[in-house]
Amino acid sequence: xxxxxxxxxxxxxxxxxxxxxxxxxxxxxxxxxxxxxxxxxxxxxxxxxxxxxxxxxxxxxxxxxxxxxxxxxxxxxxxxxxxxxxxxxxxxxxxxxxxxxxxxxxxxxxxxxxxxxxxxxxxxxxxxxxxxxxxxxxxxxxxxxxxxxxxxxxxxxxxxxxxxxxxxxxxxxxxxxxxxxxxxxxxxxxxxxxxxxxxxxxxxxxxxxxxxxxxxxxxxxxxxxxxxxxxxxxxxxxxxxxxxxxxxxxxxxxxxxxxxxxxxxxxxxxxxxxxx
Ligand SMILES: Nc1ncnc2c1ncn2[C@@H]1O[C@H](COP(=O)(O)OP(=O)(O)OP(=O)(O)O)[C@@H](O)[C@H]1O
Ligand SMILES: [Mg+2]
Numbered sequence: 001x002x003x004x005x006x007x008x009x010x011x012x013x014x015x016x017x018x019x020x021x022x023x024x025x026x027x028x029x030x031x032x033x034x035x036x037x038x039x040x041x042x043x044x045x046x047x048x049x050x051x052x053x054x055x056x057x058x059x060x061x062x063x064x065x066x067x068x069x070x071x072x073x074x075x076x077x078x079x080x081x082x083x084x085x086x087x088x089x090x091x092x093x094x095x096x097x098x099x100x101x102x103x104x105x106x107x108x109x110x111x112x113x114x115x116x117x118x119x120x121x122x123x124x125x126x127x128x129x130x131x132x133x134x135x136x137x138x139x140x141x142x143x144x145x146x147x148x149x150x151x152x153x154x155x156x157x158x159x160x161x162x163x164x165x166x167x168x169x170x171x172x173x174x175x176x177x178x179x180x181x182x183x184x185x186x187x188x189x190x191x192x193x194x195x196x197x198x199x200x201x202x203x204x205x206x207x208x209x210x211x212x213x214x215x216x217x218x219x220x221x222x223x224x225x226x227x228x229x230x231x232x233x234x235x236x237x238x239x240x241x242x243x244x245x246x247x248x249x250x251x252x253x254x255x256x257x258x259x260x261x262x263x264x265x266x267x268x269x270x271x272x273x274x275x276x
């Protein structure tokens with residue numbers, strides 16, 4: 001279990017995060033929803049200490065993490081990160097890119113020579129299987145489509161065998177159909193491995209479709225934390241203070257309900273097609 005306790009971050013006089021507290025259970029798929037500038041990226045970056053927080057703490061299974069070198073290494077080992085731009089090494093094969101996720105466990109000599117033990121190759125291939133990309137294992141990363149590259153990015157994060165996955169707008173640059181396929185693989189593969197996910201999204205419909213729990217962030221504060229079913233027009237107005245036309249909101253919600261059913265069917269069909 002991961003507890004984020006009163007996490008705060010200020011840039012000069014600007015408070016990007018204000019006392020954010022969240023407890024995330026193993027295997028839970030949590031979507032952080034909020035407008036641009038709400039503090040979504042800052043939250044993820046403070047959790048894995050890519051950015052030093054100015055207050056609060058991260059507690060894993062009751063043990064607080066300090067900023068000592070040992071704790072940082074442990075934190076990074078247990079927390080994997082997926083970015084909007086997947087940062088694959090273009091000229092390397094898909095398999096080698098996924099093996100990069102195993103490097104934390106490898107001796108520096110072997111990793112600098114890119115010599116990977118058979119056991120690591122097995123793990124990497126299993127991770128590629130989880131995102132249905134085994135058939136592309138030997139392809140160069142830059143020969144893949146954007147959606148395929150993001151699935152490899154997910155496989156690389158899975159290969160790290162983390163307990164916790166942070167995804168910052170993982171589908172922001174993908175078309176709607178590809179976005180759903182990528183989010184489906186992300187959710188399913190993390191469920192299968194009991195990895196908790198904190199996924200930043202700014203699209204309300206994807207958040208409601210995929211999130212098991214929604215954390216609404218606005219102005220650096222948590223303004224909603226609960227089930228997707230509880231995200232009413234009022235909640236949306238709290239998350240997006242500038243958006244206040246109730247007709248638009250109600251229509252958006254009805255549309256989301258309809259699209260959710262249709263999209264689930266379509267995604268399931270796409271995933272089935274790809275597996276054969
Ligand atoms: N390095 C920085 N220096 C100064 N201010 C920053 C820095 N990084 C973020 N901020 C500010 O903190 C606030 C939160 O930014 P953040 O990037 O976390 O928002 P976000 O919710 O991820 O937005 P987006 O949806 O556009 O990615 C913004 O007002 C931003 O300008
Ligand atoms: Mg962001």
